[in-house]
Amino acid sequence: MAVLVYPENWDGKFKKLSFELVSYASKVAEMLGVQAVAVSIGSVDEGELSKLATYGAGRIISIENGALKSLDDQAYTSLIAEVAKSVSASVVVLSNNNTGKALAPRLSVKLKAGIASGVSRLPVSTSQFIVYKKVYSGKAFANVEIKTPVKIITLAQNSFEVIESPKTVAIEKSGIQPDQNLLRTKVTDVQKQTGKILLTDADIVVSGGRGMRSADNWGPLVEMAELLGAGTACSRPVSDEGWRPHDEHTGQTGKIIAPNLYFAIGISGAIQHLAGISSSKYIVAINTDKDAPIFEAAQYGIVGDAAKILPRLVEKLREVKSK
Amino acid sequence: MKILVCISNVPDTTTKVKFIDDQKKLDVTGIQWVINPWDELALTRALELKDDASNGVQTVTVAHVGLVSAEPTIRKALAIGADDAIRVNTDPADAYGIAAQLAEVMKTEKYDIILCGIESSDHNGSTVGGMLAEFLDCPSVTCVSSLKIEGGQPVISREIDGGKESLTVPLPFVAVVQKGIAKEPRIAAMRGIMAARTKPIRVYEPQAIENFTEVLNYEMPKPRAACKYVDAENAGQLIDLLQNEARVF
Numbered sequence: 001m002a003v004l005v006y007p008e009n010w011d012g013k014f015k016k017l018s019f020e021l022v023s024y025a026s027k028v029a030e031m032l033g034v035q036a037v038a039v040s041i042g043s044v045d046e047g048e049l050s051k052l053a054t055y056g057a058g059r060i061i062s063i064e065n066g067a068l069k070s071l072d073d074q075a076y077t078s079l080i081a082e083v084a085k086s087v088s089a090s091v092v093v094l095s096n097n098n099t100g101k102a103l104a105p106r107l108s109v110k111l112k113a114g115i116a117s118g119v120s121r122l123p124v125s126t127s128q129f130i131v132y133k134k135v136y137s138g139k140a141f142a143n144v145e146i147k148t149p150v151k152i153i154t155l156a157q158n159s160f161e162v163i164e165s166p167k168t169v170a171i172e173k174s175g176i177q178p179d180q181n182l183l184r185t186k187v188t189d190v191q192k193q194t195g196k197i198l199l200t201d202a203d204i205v206v207s208g209g210r211g212m213r214s215a216d217n218w219g220p221l222v223e224m225a226e227l228l229g230a231g232t233a234c235s236r237p238v239s240d241e242g243w244r245p246h247d248e249h250t251g252q253t254g255k256i257i258a259p260n261l262y263f264a265i266g267i268s269g270a271i272q273h274l275a276g277i278s279s280s281k282y283i284v285a286i287n288t289d290k291d292a293p294i295f296e297a298a299q300y301g302i303v304g305d306a307a308k309i310l311p312r313l314v315e316k317l318r319e320v321k322s323k
Numbered sequence: 324m325k326i327l328v329c330i331s332n333v334p335d336t337t338t339k340v341k342f343i344d345d346q347k348k349l350d351v352t353g354i355q356w357v358i359n360p361w362d363e364l365a366l367t368r369a370l371e372l373k374d375d376a377s378n379g380v381q382t383v384t385v386a387h388v389g390l391v392s393a394e395p396t397i398r399k400a401l402a403i404g405a406d407d408a409i410r411v412n413t414d415p416a417d418a419y420g421i422a423a424q425l426a427e428v429m430k431t432e433k434y435d436i437i438l439c440g441i442e443s444s445d446h447n448g449s450t451v452g453g454m455l456a457e458f459l460d461c462p463s464v465t466c467v468s469s470l471k472i473e474g475g476q477p478v479i480s481r482e483i484d485g486g487k488e489s490l491t492v493p494l495p496f497v498a499v500v501q502k503g504i505a506k507e508p509r510i511a512a513m514r515g516i517m518a519a520r521t522k523p524i525r526v527y528e529p530q531a532i533e534n535f536t537e538v539l540n541y542e543m544p545k546p547r548a549a550c551k552y553v554d555a556e557n558a559g560q561l562i563d564l565l566q567n568e569a570r571v572f
């Protein structure tokens with residue numbers, strides 16, 4: 001028996017998300033008294049793979065194949081399923097990100113395994129297997145029992161700490177090859193922005209709403225984000241208006257994020273906006289309207305005009321940084 | 324070409340949810356039920372594709388697994404422009420149950436493109452589309468932000484971390500769609516509402532399907548600590564608090 005975890009890689013590298021996943025899987029494995037096994041797909045070198053052992057992976061299985069450069073839902077699913085069977089996995093852990101959303105449901109059918117997605121804590125119990133997850137876009141939580149012998153969990157991003165528990169392991173190169181008949185999606189073009197902090201990865205996010213008044217007023221907000229090493233985001237009307245790019249739109253119908261710190265600047269705090277940010281550890285609100293609902297979700301607030309307050313924050317941050 | 328759009332019937336996004344029966348059940352009193360926002364955009368895109376005759380889309384069908392109480396939501400989808408609908412007459416226990424029931428129907432009804440929204444706003448599962456594709460043993464593409472048809476074949480854009488990928492995939496396939504797939508949901512016009520009354524809803528009786536998961540109970544989020552205010556004139560103090568009290572940077 002084992003807990004199988006699939007940490008994906010980005011151009012051959014892992015990131016914090018991968019280590020969160022492996023840390024989580026090894027804690028679940030500990031609860032069950034079994035080993036955590038990590039499976040990697042794609043071309044990742046040994047040095048990078050061995051990092052997974054730092055976070056508690058007791059076995060690392062690597063499937064390398066030139067045909068597996070980009071995600072193919074069906075082919076990747078069959079590879080992970082095959083590994084899950086070969087290690088007798090009783091729990092399979094993936095991220096609740098783009099990749100996890102593509103693979104976990106297919107795995108559920110393939111392994112006849114019940115699934116709980118967006119889980120944000122260690123299982124409540126393992127004898128009766130119960131997990132805790134967000135429902136109704138963060139308006140409530142649910143204790144969900146998974147009743148099948150094999151269980152699939154997708155972990156909500158930024159919900160679990162990275163924990164070091166180093167193991168010494170040899171990396172196993174797996175002989176499993178993808179079934180060519182399953183590799184049916186063909187990627188014809190990739191467009192990637194470089195240098196920009198990914199919203200889903202950012203520890204701090206600075207976000208603006210309609211209260212920013214126009215597309216021309218974002219200078220200080222962006223500068224503040226740069227000083228904090230933060231990602232930038234916005235409310236839906238802002239991206240609809242074209243003040244900011246669409247990939248910054250957060251909320252029910254945009255990105256769902258859970259940074260440690262979220263600045264909501266000139267954002268009223270509509271329920272659909274909160275749906276995308278309510279799992280943030282700290283929310284800071286800056287708004288001219290003292291009755292704006294965002295203050296109910298926030299731990300820190302300033303009532304006032306963003307155009308005046310942002311330059312003061314930037315000035316203070318510069319001061320702090322220069323020390 | 325035939326397109327199927329799977330729709331979920333969910334509480335309006337502004338609903339303040341409450342639970343009853345020892346927090347085991349959603350209190351449905353006063354809830355306004357709507358088509359899940361993502362599914363509404365999926366339906367909109369399917370209809371846009373059908374509008375352009377060169378795409379060769381003959382029909383757009385919507386499918387829902389649920390009891391007769393969901394028919395107003397199905398009728399709304401028909402009013403927006405779907406040609407016909409499928410309803411599997413059962414209250415599904417979980418996403419696996421929904422996908423399994425739909426897969427049963429797909430043994431007799433065939434579609435070239437199946438669209439599902441990236442998540443339903445109730446259980447936030449993001450699972451039905453992928454499950455259905457696995458049942459049907461066909462390809463799936465998730466996080467689809469653009470879908471076109473060129474020369475009878477789908478051309479897709481999918482979101483990846485920090486960018487997007489263009490891809491092609493053979494039919495039939497399942498697209499799990501997200502932001503970008505359509506701009507604004509299409510709204511039902513008076514004529515559509517009239518026409519919807521007579522459009523066919525094919526009702527299927529359910530298969531016996533074991534439930535894999537069960538919600539034991541719901542919990543409300545813990546109330547957050549009250550907001551601490553900083554004076555606007557003294558805004559820099561906020562940075563001190565974040566640094567020394569919250570310790571977030």
Ligand SMILES: Cc1cc2nc3c(=O)[nH]c(=O)nc-3n(C[C@H](O)[C@H](O)[C@H](O)COP(=O)(O)OP(=O)(O)OC[C@H]3O[C@@H](n4cnc5c(N)ncnc54)[C@H](O)[C@@H]3O)c2cc1C
Pocket residue numbers: 208209210211212213234235236237238249250251252253254265266267268269270271272273276286287288289292304305306307336360
């Ligand atoms: C199905 C559905 C899905 C939706 N999905 C999303 C979603 O994903 N994300 C999302 O954001 N919205 C979403 N919405 C829209 C949502 O309901 C709100 O309309 C939207 O979030 C409001 O954006 P806002 O806060 O920027 O603007 P507003 O609500 O107009 O708020 C602007 C705020 O700025 C303040 N303000 C004005 N001037 C200043 C100033 N000078 N300085 C400081 N503050 C100022 C005002 O007091 C106000 O509180 C959705 C709606 C629906 C129906």
